[in-house]
Amino acid sequence: MEKICVIGLGYIGLPTSGFLADNGYEVYGVDVNEDVVETLSKGEIHIEEPSLAGIISESIHNGKLKVSTTPVQADIFIIAVPTPVHDNKTSNLDYVKKATESIIPYMKKGDIVIIESTIPPRTIDDIVVPIIKAGGFNPEEDDVYVSHCPERVIPGRIMTELIENNRIVGGYTEEAAKRTADFYRKVVKGQVFETSALTAEMSKLMENTYRDVNIALANELSKVSEKLGVNAHEVVKLANMHPRVNIHQPGPGVGGHCIAVDPYFIIEKANELSPLMQTAREINSSMPGFVIDQIKKITMNIENPTIAILGLSYKGNVDDVRESPAIEIANQLVSADYHIKCHDPYVKQSAANLELFGLEESLAEADVALVLADHNVFKEMDSMVYVNNMKTPVILDTKNCIQDSDEITLYKIGDLGKLKSIR
Ligand SMILES: NC(=O)c1ccc[n+]([C@@H]2O[C@H](COP(=O)([O-])OP(=O)(O)OC[C@H]3O[C@@H](n4cnc5c(N)ncnc54)[C@H](O)[C@@H]3O)[C@@H](O)[C@H]2O)c1
Incomplete structure (x- = not known):
């Protein structure tokens, strides 16, 4: 052998x-x-x-x-x-x-x-x-x-x-x-x-570019849906009942070592010929800013708001934070003088440049919980955990993974029509 x-x-x-x-x-x-x-x-x-x-x-x-x-x-x-x-x-x-x-x-x-x-x-x-x-x-x-x-x-x-x-x-x-x-x-x-x-190189890059472009389409839909007051998740669900349609899910951006990176390898070799790929990258890279805009709207009447960030990895149930939009959102919130407390059960403290807290500690006295990764533990969490720990149980869910209940106020990226600021 x-x-x-x-x-x-x-x-x-x-x-x-x-x-x-x-x-x-x-x-x-x-x-x-x-x-x-x-x-x-x-x-x-x-x-x-x-x-x-x-x-x-x-x-x-x-x-x-x-x-x-x-x-x-x-x-x-x-x-x-x-x-x-x-x-x-x-x-x-x-x-x-x-x-x-x-x-x-x-x-x-x-x-x-x-x-x-x-x-x-x-x-x-x-x-x-x-x-x-x-x-x-x-x-x-x-x-x-x-x-x-x-x-x-x-x-x-x-x-x-x-x-x-x-x-x-x-x-x-x-x-x-x-x-x-x-x-x-x-x-x-x-x-x-x-x-x-060469064909193998291009095939791999096109797989991830296909994903990036399709995610950008879903993310663009989430922005349009906010302006039009329509629920993008319901739109996606219904449109996808068509046999030849498969719209992806909107979210806080694209992370990881692959999809957020690989399209650039084609773009650098064919810059003038890749406007669609470049625009997709721009849309996906703009999503952290869009999420922060929503946090600003929710907290505009609060002095020194505290945001609990749930999830830092670039996707659910993994520990990988490379290119993670969650990290970018957290850093941008810190730069904008928000008080943040991050929790991620998968991410090791040594991998994050942000202080990590336990779940209840991160939620304690928080004005908003910002969900940035669809970890199963978050999907399955009882809404009373928010109620019992937060100052106000307001949640901005960027991954469409939190179950609604009467006790909490739940906003989702893709369904922001009812968004109001906390008073
Ligand atoms: N992570 C994924 O999900 C994934 C999926 C498909 C493809 N890829 C591709 O696979 C490649 C590797 O990605 P990864 O996620 O395993 O990276 P990684 O950062 O997890 O691991 C790479 C390792 O290589 C080591 N290294 C760097 N230079 C070295 C050298 N000269 N000699 C020996 N070791 C060296 C680093 O110390 C590191 O431990 C990348 O091109 C990535 O795009 C990754």
């Missing part, structure tokens, strides 16, 4: 390492973060993901997974490092470049190199392959096989989707696509499609 070296042990690389070790491969996980390596070498994990802890603990203890800060010789290298955007929204490929450079001394002829990170179009051709060529290999002649296999799992279901999802394998050459696809076919249940590296 091939020896596999996985570079980057975060939300993608760690589950991938555990999953491959569980399939019997000898896996070497590499991360530049010494704290991550130290935690993992004890059989513990540094991220929240269902079913991950048991698999990592077992594979570390049975020796199938070894972790280190430096790569080792292997037959297959999988690179799963971050691909963020710079402040000016252009891609930052420094991690991909460094990770590719780091494996060169450990590569040999016949090895497969797979980039699982999400990358802008032509990154394999223009960045990854030139680094490998400079390292003395010739991927054009298939002495090593370079491919892009974009990861498309969703946090919260990663361990299931790693096995079940279909995969797109884009090879730098046809032979690279074939060899890489054959490797995935051994371990996944989904179908594995072979194509070029």
Whole structure:
């Protein structure tokens, strides 16, 4: 069985390492973060993901997974490092470049190199392959096989989707696509499609851009619905009864490492040709401001209002706060001199730049509870928790997840027609 070296042990690389070790491969996980390596070498994990802890603990203890800060010789290298955007929204490929450079001394002829990170179009051709060529290999002649296999799992279901999802394998050459696809076919249940590296890059980016554009449409609807005094949630529900319509849900914006970032990778390569994608980004990025406007309306008659923020992660039931609109809303409220108290049962204090409180502590004496993540615990919460702890049980629900009751005043993004300020 091939020896596999996985570079980057975060939300993608760690589950991938555990999953491959569980399939019997000898896996070497590499991360530049010494704290991550130290935690993992004890059989513990540094991220929240269902079913991950048991698999990592077992594979570390049975020796199938070894972790280190430096790569080792292997037959297959999988690179799963971050691909963020710079402040000016252009891609930052420094991690991909460094990770590719780091494996060169450990590569040999016949090895497969797979980039699982999400990358802008032509990154394999223009960045990854030139680094490998400079390292003395010739991927054009298939002495090593370079491919892009974009990861498309969703946090919260990663361990299931790693096995079940279909995969797109884009090879730098046809032979690279074939060899890489054959490797995935051994371990996944989904179908594995072979194509070029560029097509694989674009396919992944278009999946997330499709989501971003559709979320923008729903968010625009929520703004229009406020002006027209119509309930956007009811509109969406009824319109979606049409067999060819699937309007998404409005919310506080778009977060996470993928949907809020990936459209920029296309936009930077085709700026004049992507007005729809750019407008979608603008609409989704404007939603924190729209939420804050509603808080201002609700609290305009109160001196020094206190806002309880429920949920900081970018979506329900996960701990990930990257690009989270909730964090932006919280920071903007602080800048606007609001007194805020944040609670998120998933987010670790070390991951947030805001002080976190327990649920009741965050609600204590609050004028408004602002719900920014649809965690199950919030969905299932008895409305008396608001009544018993808050100064006034007024809730602004940006995720359409709180159940209404007579004891509370509930406003929703998408249904703001009845909004009144607290007196
Ligand atoms: N998180 C998701 O849900 C998701 C889903 C699909 C695709 N992706 C893509 O997968 C890629 C990885 O994302 P992630 O969420 O796992 O990121 P992450 O930040 O959770 O993990 C990346 C890890 O790589 C490490 N790293 C950085 N440079 C390194 C190097 N040179 N050598 C070794 N380790 C290095 C970091 O220390 C970090 O632990 C990104 O391109 C992302 O867009 C993520």
